Amino acid sequence: MTAAVRRPGRDPALWATVFVLWVLLGLFVLFPLARLSWLAFFDGGRLSLEHVWSILGDPNHRRAFANSLLLAALVGAGGTALGFLFAYTAARAGLGRSWLTALDAATLLPLVSPPFTTAIAMIFSFGPRGLITYHLLGIKGATAYGLHSTLFAETLTYFPIAYLTLRPILAAIDPNVEDMAFSLGSSRLRVFRTVTLPLAVPGFANAFLLLFAASLADFATPLILAGNSFPVLPTQAYLQITGLFDFKGGAVLSFALLVPAATVYFLQRYWVGRGAYVTVTGKAGPATMIKSVAPWARWLLLAACAAVAVVIAYFYALLFYASVVMAFGANHALTWRHYHVIFTEGLKAIHDTLIIAGVGMPLGGLFGVLVGYLVARRRFPGRRAMEMVSMINYALPGTIVGIAYLIAFNDPPLALTGTALIIVACYVFRYSPTGIRATVALLQQIDPSIEEASQGLGARSGMTFRRVTLPLIVPAFFAGLGVVFIRSMTAISATIFLVSINWTLITVRILENMTELSLGPAAAFSVLVVAIVFAVMAGISWALRRLETGGGLRVTSILGG
Amino acid sequence: MISPVAIRLEGVSKRFDHGVKGEVYAVRGVSLIVRPGELLTLLGPSGCGKTTTLRMIAGFQEPDAGRVWIGNQDVTRLMANQRNIGFVFQSYALFPHLTVFENVAYGLRVQRQADAEIAHSVDAVLDLVGLAGYDRQMPHQLSGGEQQRVALARAIVVRPRVLLFDEPLSNLDARLRVQMRGEIQRLQKALGITAVYVTHDQEEAMAISDRIAVMQQGVIVQEGSAEALYHRPASEFVAQFIGRTNLLRGRVTAAAGTGVEVEVHGQRLHAAGAASRPAVGAAVTLVLRPESIAISAGGRGLSGTVVSRTFLGEKVEYQVRVGGETLQVTDYGAGGSRVLAPGEAVTLEVPSTGVWILGGRA
Numbered sequence: 001m002t003a004a005v006r007r008p009g010r011d012p013a014l015w016a017t018v019f020v021l022w023v024l025l026g027l028f029v030l031f032p033l034a035r036l037s038w039l040a041f042f043d044g045g046r047l048s049l050e051h052v053w054s055i056l057g058d059p060n061h062r063r064a065f066a067n068s069l070l071l072a073a074l075v076g077a078g079g080t081a082l083g084f085l086f087a088y089t090a091a092r093a094g095l096g097r098s099w100l101t102a103l104d105a106a107t108l109l110p111l112v113s114p115p116f117t118t119a120i121a122m123i124f125s126f127g128p129r130g131l132i133t134y135h136l137l138g139i140k141g142a143t144a145y146g147l148h149s150t151l152f153a154e155t156l157t158y159f160p161i162a163y164l165t166l167r168p169i170l171a172a173i174d175p176n177v178e179d180m181a182f183s184l185g186s187s188r189l190r191v192f193r194t195v196t197l198p199l200a201v202p203g204f205a206n207a208f209l210l211l212f213a214a215s216l217a218d219f220a221t222p223l224i225l226a227g228n229s230f231p232v233l234p235t236q237a238y239l240q241i242t243g244l245f246d247f248k249g250g251a252v253l254s255f256a257l258l259v260p261a262a263t264v265y266f267l268q269r270y271w272v273g274r275g276a277y278v279t280v281t282g283k284a285g286p287a288t289m290i291k292s293v294a295p296w297a298r299w300l301l302l303a304a305c306a307a308v309a310v311v312i313a314y315f316y317a318l319l320f321y322a323s324v325v326m327a328f329g330a331n332h333a334l335t336w337r338h339y340h341v342i343f344t345e346g347l348k349a350i351h352d353t354l355i356i357a358g359v360g361m362p363l364g365g366l367f368g369v370l371v372g373y374l375v376a377r378r379r380f381p382g383r384r385a386m387e388m389v390s391m392i393n394y395a396l397p398g399t400i401v402g403i404a405y406l407i408a409f410n411d412p413p414l415a416l417t418g419t420a421l422i423i424v425a426c427y428v429f430r431y432s433p434t435g436i437r438a439t440v441a442l443l444q445q446i447d448p449s450i451e452e453a454s455q456g457l458g459a460r461s462g463m464t465f466r467r468v469t470l471p472l473i474v475p476a477f478f479a480g481l482g483v484v485f486i487r488s489m490t491a492i493s494a495t496i497f498l499v500s501i502n503w504t505l506i507t508v509r510i511l512e513n514m515t516e517l518s519l520g521p522a523a524a525f526s527v528l529v530v531a532i533v534f535a536v537m538a539g540i541s542w543a544l545r546r547l548e549t550g551g552g553l554r555v556t557s558i559l560g561g
Numbered sequence: 562m563i564s565p566v567a568i569r570l571e572g573v574s575k576r577f578d579h580g581v582k583g584e585v586y587a588v589r590g591v592s593l594i595v596r597p598g599e600l601l602t603l604l605g606p607s608g609c610g611k612t613t614t615l616r617m618i619a620g621f622q623e624p625d626a627g628r629v630w631i632g633n634q635d636v637t638r639l640m641a642n643q644r645n646i647g648f649v650f651q652s653y654a655l656f657p658h659l660t661v662f663e664n665v666a667y668g669l670r671v672q673r674q675a676d677a678e679i680a681h682s683v684d685a686v687l688d689l690v691g692l693a694g695y696d697r698q699m700p701h702q703l704s705g706g707e708q709q710r711v712a713l714a715r716a717i718v719v720r721p722r723v724l725l726f727d728e729p730l731s732n733l734d735a736r737l738r739v740q741m742r743g744e745i746q747r748l749q750k751a752l753g754i755t756a757v758y759v760t761h762d763q764e765e766a767m768a769i770s771d772r773i774a775v776m777q778q779g780v781i782v783q784e785g786s787a788e789a790l791y792h793r794p795a796s797e798f799v800a801q802f803i804g805r806t807n808l809l810r811g812r813v814t815a816a817a818g819t820g821v822e823v824e825v826h827g828q829r830l831h832a833a834g835a836a837s838r839p840a841v842g843a844a845v846t847l848v849l850r851p852e853s854i855a856i857s858a859g860g861r862g863l864s865g866t867v868v869s870r871t872f873l874g875e876k877v878e879y880q881v882r883v884g885g886e887t888l889q890v891t892d893y894g895a896g897g898s899r900v901l902a903p904g905e906a907v908t909l910e911v912p913s914t915g916v917w918i919l920g921g922r923a
Binding site: 011447449450452453454455456457458459460463467468471472 | 619620621640641642643645646647648650651652654655656657658667668671672712715716719
């Protein structure tokens with residue numbers, strides 16, 4: 001009996017909120033998508049697939065489609081393997097606290113960085129004047145472009161998603177189950193093969209699909225690293241619009257991207273996303289000495305993890321180094337001039353980005369908490385639909401969202417192109433779903449009768465929300481807030497279509513610098529973004545820790561997706 | 562003190578969507594009057610609709626049909642926050658982010674009372690429930706019993722018109738349960754407030770209630786005092802749900818004064834009372850409470866054989882085979898009687914006041 005869900009009844013506040021949210025969702029989620037489909041599939045008011053065929057018939061585009069799928073599959077496989085290595089080491093190698101913290105730090109860095117920092121570091125390292133290729137190995141005219149480097153950079157960027165997915169699943173496997181297999185005479189390898197791996201299978205599928213989707217949607221890495229020989233869909237769509245001003249072509253290409261993206265999303269969400277074997281039956285065993293890893297294997301695992309961590313650390317060190325030398329690869333004299341450049345010429349981008357992130361953050365946090373609360377706790381017509389619609393922009397590759405916004409808000413009365421509003425709206429509706437999920441998850445841990453107790457004592461629904469529910473879901477609010485801010489600082493795939501002379505972003509400037517080969521300022525900008533993001537993350541986790549002392553409710557990972 | 566008000570339900574029904582069975586009735590046409598100042602218990606097994614009924618009185622759920630009255634006011638369409646009720650939840654439902662003081666003060670703050678007044682009322686009520694000095698604690702620092710007292714204080718401090726309890730003691734251990742139910746009863750009487758109490762524990766219901774309404778599958782099957790329900794159950798369900806009982810099949814052979822003569826396993830028993838006056842010749846069910854049967858090695862009455870016995874100190878419980886059936890008999894050994902061994906032949910003597918007849922209505 002879903003006794004907790006109250007009917008709207010005579011609750012005008014609920015109706016007003018639901019109405020406003022639907023107007024916003026309609027305007028910033030459904031309308032752009034409708035405009036995009038209209039442009040792609042209709043010609044002069046009639047359904048016409050002629051253009052679609054001509055775009056898809058282009059062998060270059062077909063190659064981009066195949067390349068995208070190939071790259072995504074390889075990143076999915078490689079990232080899942082790397083994520084499993086880290087997760088298994090964390091869960092089974094019997095590490096101390098400081099080791100675990102080091103593992104977490106190594107995986108956190110790529111997660112919160114602008115998406116192309118690894119790509120930039122790859123150029124610094126393996127490019128024509130790269131530290132390794134040119135200076136160390138003396139190779140002249142080395143090329144850092146193509147499938148291999150894109151795959152390497154994306155795997156390193158996205159494997160933490162697999163780590164975060166697999167670690168709780170491995171941790172939830174009761175060690176007694178493995179002990180049992182030992183006691184029946186299995187060897188360690190056999191236990192791993194016949195017990196541990198099969199129990200982790202749902203996690204593998206989940207991690208693979210999440211990575212597949214991330215790679216499919218990635219725009220910045222291939223733009224920098226893929227080069228002309230390895231076109232992929234997001235970059236093709238971008239070039240179709242910014243290079244050829246062919247909006248229709250861009251719309252069709254983004255739909256080509258939508259098909260695999262939507263397939264993977266639904267597979268992940270409704271098929272494997274659910275499943276994890278419940279291995280805890282009855283009382284979970286006491287923490288036994290975990291014997292599932294032999295001493296030599298333990299060292300091997302640690303060495304492998306350390307190697308990956310060193311590569312990550314090396315890339316970020318390189319990025320910092322490139323930001324403080326005159327000209328990386330040619331003149332290694334120390335200088336602050338790049339920082340001087342970004343704080344003078346680049347100041348507008350910093351200024352704009354901070355304003356947009358600062359405005360989007362509270363709006364996105366509030367939106368996430370409101371939608372999450374309504375979806376989890378109130379009953380009104382269209383509740384499920386609201387939950388699904390609010391997830392759309394999050395699930396779609398950024399390129400699609402960007403092109404859809406560009407097309408939808410180009411004409412009066414909704415001519416928002418060139419304003420800050422369009423960028424803020426894009427971020428709010430694209431990144432608040434993390435807050436929605438966190439709110440729903442938190443509310444599921446809170447007994448609904450706590451809110452009924454408030455109602456029984458005479459409080460109206462607005463007051464109950466303000467005085468009881470809101471304080472209890474503040475952790476989710478902060479988590480949502482943090483994600484919106486971080487993504488506003490680091491995202492590029494959607495908003496590269498939305499920047500203008502009036503409003504620009506740091507990430508877009510980094511990309512421009514890269515194409516102009518002013519690597520120093522690009523590195524300085526990247527370092528600045530990483531620094532700001534870390535400062536904000538530290539502030540938020542401090543606030544969360546303060547909040548968690550009383551209630552015992554927690555938001556597990558604020559960066560789960 | 563405000564004078565207590567009555568609660569009245571008129572043909573209240575509530576349906577739910579059930580995943581498998583489709584629409585099912587949780588409560589079906591319940592009518593009930595709770596008298597002013599009375600503590601009435603809704604008693605029944607899980608899923609019988611007692612909590613749903615209580616939640617409709619509170620306003621957490623709206624009935625699909627029927628009306629709910631509190632005092633002279635029809636509150637059917639009022640939300641819970643407009644009904645002026647005190648509700649004590651099974652899970653306590655304390656606000657985890659507020660101190661004990663702020664938890665109790667919550668309802669007063671909703672009423673926008675002055676701070677000094679609030680402090681005075683909260684201190685007084687914390688004192689009343691035995692939690693003086695706990696005001697700065699957080700809920701998670703308290704034991705289960707203390708949390709329950711905070712929940713109780715929070716419900717009564719607003720001087721509600723009615724107090725509603727939803728299985729308030731089921732999360733406490735057995736000894737604390739007995740202690741708390743005494744305190745709840747004492748407080749309810751001291752405040753003179755009309756109360757409805759939901760439980761599935763028949764002993765708790767008998768201990769605490771002025772009257773009990775037994776529910777089964779969404780309807781009230783019998784209302785009355787604990788004694789009435791125990792000695793004069795209206796159905797086999799009530800007879801079995803309240804206390805331990807033996808049910809025997811028999812046939813009415815003759816009317817005898819206000820009672821009847823019944824034949825059971827070829828032997829005659831006299832029954833003084835019946836739920837409905839049975840016709841001669843009708844098949845009936847006899848309700849025999851284990852402690853109303855006198856067991857002895859020799860004497861007059863039903864003859865049987867001891868199957869097993871359990872010695873429990875102040876009493877001995879026997880399983881006795883009579884005809885094709887096994888009866889439970891409790892012997893309190895008042896006369897220092899001998900403990901009978903399994904296999905021994907015994908006679909069971911039942912006074913006519915210890916037999917209650919169900920069914921066979923004329």
